[in-house]
Amino acid sequence: MADPTPNPQVFDYIVVGAGTAGCLLANRLSADPSNRVLLIEAGGRDTYHWIHIPVGYLYCIDNPRTDWRFRTEPDKGLNGRSLIYPRGKTLGGCSSINGMLYLRGQARDYDGWAELTGDDDWRWDRCLPDFMKHEDHHRLDDGGDADPAHRDFHGHGGEWRIEKQRLKWQVLDDFATAAVEAGIPRTRDFNRGDNEGVDYFEVNQRSGWRWNTSKAFLRGVEKRDNLTLWHSTQVLGLAFETGEGGEPRCCGVTAERGGETVVAKADGEVILSAGAIGSPQLLQLSGIGPADLLADHDIPVVAELPGVGENLQDHLQIRSVYKLKGARTLNTMANSLVGKAKIGLEYLLKRTGPMSMAPSQLCAFTRSSEAYAHPNIEYHVQPLSLEAFGQPLHDFPAITASVCNLNPTSRGTVRIKSRDPRQAPAITPNYLSTPEDRQVAADSLRVTRCIAGQPAFAKYQPEEFKPGVQYQSDDDLARLAGDIGTTIFHPVGTAKMGRDDDPMAVVDSHLRVRGVKGLRVVDASIMPTITSGNTNSPTLMIAEKAAAWILGEG
Template sequence: MSDAVPESADYVVVGAGSAGCALAARLSEDPTVRVVLLEAGSRDRNPWLHVPIGYAKTMYHPTLSWNLMTQPEPELEGRQVPWPRGRTLGGSSAINGLLYVRGQHADYDHWRQLGCTGWSFEDVLPYFRRAEDQERGANALHGAGGPLSVSDIRDRNPLAVAFIEAAAELGFPRNDDFNGETQEGAGFYQTTSRRGWRCSAATAYLKPARGRANLIVVPDAHSTGLLMEGRRAAGVRFKRHGAGLTLRATREVILCGGAIASPHLLLLSGIGPAEHLQAMGVAVAHDLPAVGTNLQDHFQARLQFRVNKPVSMNSRTNSRWGQFLMGAEFALRRSGPLTVSAGTSGLFARVLPTSETPDVQYHFLPFSADKTMEKLHDFPGMTISACQLRPESRGTISLASADPHAKALIHANYLSTETDRRCMVEGIKLGRRLSQTRALGAFVEAEIVPGAAAASDEEILAFIRRTGNTIYHPSGTCRMGGDPASVVDPELRVRGIEGLRVADASIMPTVVSGNTNAPAIMIGEKCADLVKAGARQRLAA
């Protein structure tokens, strides 16, 4: 594997994130083809990219994250919501909270009902299994020996245990596998980690492929547009170390930049809504109105509590001796608080009477802070995050200007439907009931956020509007479908353009009911097979 930039390749993959790493590695398994993977960020050499709790240091890092921001959100009192996205090898899988959650079987069956042939749960399960190296071993739903290590969490804080017991008190079943037959219930999360270290998509897929001469990974390469020859994508233009370069693709270009970067690059290349492109001064290569529409994201609000015993991470983090012990525990046993993911135990529950499957996901954290990634409170605390799984709200990604270095405009449109508002309110109310059970209530000294000021439904909704935040799962902006209005077809080919596909969370017609890293890797795995099948068909023709 080299990072020398050639003039051409068979396949050019744009974006070394969750899907891009999987796709590039799988394509390069064929030694007869040359694959180039372009990544705007640097190599993943920062040590915090490999320690699980390192997301607290990297998520808003000035160079390892894109540090995007939504436009003022009408339903959130005009607030702008920070959207960190990974800018390094591994993409967001290198800075995320490590949770391995696929979503519900019904999510993918729904995709199939929307015309996405070949994307039912039965169809995608082999790709989840192929990607997975499940610590518990293989079975009908899990794989072993794949690139992506999936492990049980290594720190089981007493508060996290109490959260699971609290759910049982309220009648929710114990669930030791959120990726099993059913998702509903409470249990510990599994994480994308290997022997205590983070397993990003780069670690899983690129590191084992280092010896392949036909895989060329080019970091610090900011793609600025597609090289269009009529209705064909013939290559990619990019900037590297101040120089403008062009890389031709003799077979295909595949965009894996994620739900913001992939539609942004299409728009910059003249592929998108003609009226918008003309208004931005971009020459129209192909009028494709759906590019940048259908934006979905999971939205969360957090309850926080003062704990009456020194068992939270706050106590250890705010003590020099505690910090020393945490470091020693990680160094000697690869366990302890430094292995903590963005949710230790969790619950998938139904809070709306019309929901047939879980509509809210809870992330329990044995620590608390005023804001995400800020210093932990100087008193023992814990956090319960409630996240709506199937938002009805839809937003957009659009151009700010024709300048490829100008960040895209993000309009998430959070809480723009009554169902979304009601689901979040009911989610917070269930979170409170969990805190008042015998098991968890024994640790609670007081609810500090939102506290007594948010008693009625109206007050709870006001609190959600004032403090709610992304849970970092943007998707849907290059919608896959069987209909002509979709951006990509079920083969992930961009409609109306030859030699161009998109493979990342942007192709999801509806966001999955859970975290999006594992599904994005599955999309990369499946796209590799689609590309290989297309190549065989061309040879046979």
């Protein structure tokens, strides 16, 4: 790997953030040995053992070693509550601490982006090859799949491994059957453009280990002579020069590395991949954003872009808990030393069982009401229950059926609080701030009750522990959603792409920052609307597409 110490330090491309998008970008951009690439990560290396054991997300989230430990501002829609807001602080970023669930969303998501940007490159049929390019899908192992159509939707031999979960729970199988009885079809693949149905999630794991983007895209590749990796390096701001025609050009970054301030220059581009919180924060700190916000902090305006930090969207999950009788759940398995020892031994010997579990196991996409022509809610179902993240499991058998609104109409903000890049910005999601979102919340809780009340689940005599059957009206259920709702960790949209005539668009359809040369944003912040599913793998698709544009335009 190239020595990062010489001064001056000049590169062709500087990628800020070695997370989901940044790792792929560094891989693709450095594939040409003539490109000098610098990848900067504020967190450390991904050597913490709990990153790699799937259940280790419990020990990585809200851990200062691996998580920035952001919190939201008190949220009116959550009845004044503030939530933890995890963001990965290590190589691999959020892919090192997330739920490992492989979901693309729906074809209509990407067709909608094409309409909003005026660029057909974002249509589903043109995004699909970018998903497939880096896929290594288990169903195509050993020569193929019984369904020949599967090759039309999935790739093999790429860096991003997708596998079946290495576990099975009877209580989840019965919940799936109950979902079918409630009118939700079974599906074999959530990722063909129409994700309606119920099945187990597929996961980003390899043989029972978490597969993060550091392993997938940097392992081995970081030894390239033309790729320099600076981890544990805090970017302090972007550097600018006057370009042709007087327009500002981003020419590098200033960073703190090993207790010293260093400057790295980019002859080509600076690419922000710091995520939906970090990228708008760095833009604002560098003078790109709403003029009034910059003035509040005495930051000179480089480019007035009012959309920077606006348009925050997230999936709010509403957790229903059902007490069960006669069910084998993790609550009963893991509430004794003997049970924990058996779980640990199974993982040690086989890489299976609860320690190989993603945070959620069973998935369902369906409609909250007949008013929707497409699935607008998603279930994450788990054979366990607890009061809140980080709390001990309940001492009775139970399942949790979390449901989220896939297409929220509420919009929030990310805004700096000071000129100090180490101070977390104000994160204000504004959950449940629209009548539509409150109605979907109430209706989705009724859908959960409908599933739990089906014959296939009756043998467990399910008792609604949360929120409680005493709550029935729309107002009651929407208020309860505010009491028990939590983020599912999918913030997007804070540097959205859009047409030239959209005053809130931060980047164009090729993710170039408006009004500034040599600067691009490539991460989940560019999504104009959130995808109808988990957001990690769509972010990889965005990076794949952007890498091709950058190299093609280089």
